[in-house]
Amino acid sequence: MASLAQPDAIDAWFSLLAPTYDQCVAPLFWPEKLQQRPLEELPIHPDDRVLDLGCGTGETSTHLGNAAVDGLDRSRDQLIRGKQKDALEPVRFVQADGAALPYVEDAFDHVVSVGSMLYWSHPVEILEEAARVTKPGGSILVMGFHRRSLSPWNPIQTAQELAVAPYYQRHTRAEAAELFRDAGWTDLEQTVTGPAWSPNLVLETVARQPPASSSAEHREK
């Protein structure tokens, strides 16, 4: 597998995966059980507008209840699979890059993004765009890959860490916190989680946009 540092390589990779993504990749790395708890904990109300950023074939969008969901992704082939699913008929699928979201400011109540951040070579740009389109007080949930420190006591962990290093963007809690704060997100809550076969694989970050009053105070200063 070539390095996934370039957008073209990412697109080619997800075109290749599209026909079998739901059967092979999603259950292994982003199983329903892993996504369900953090998505249910978000304060999403019926009719809220939610952006599923890097929605792929729409597996995450299926857990967003009665919200009005936009599923956005770079990959045309992943979106085609999502559009074919009857359960996702109400979802508005949009092909675009997360670094240039085709929405006005404050368009969404919440942003969710599962399994996409590991492909973002400039994550602050995308998190800033997410902040721009999220209403004051709105929240974001991002699930990406967690980077554990190399361990002389655990050669298997060290081998796993070194093996995936060239392919995916992974972050320690501190690295991820800095990215979110730099992009204007506050009230960070982080959880290390993962599928049963690798319980530390995933770093989950929930954060919020400052409420309207504090944005106004910020502008007045």
Ligand SMILES: C[S@@+](CC[C@H](N)C(=O)[O-])C[C@H]1O[C@@H](n2cnc3c(N)ncnc32)[C@H](O)[C@@H]1O
């Ligand atoms: C592993 S899939 C996640 C799909 C879905 N959230 C799930 O849980 O099954 C990651 C998706 O992120 C998309 N992606 C990666 N970088 C992106 C970017 N900069 N802008 C938009 N989509 C991106 C890829 O095209 C891919 O479809």
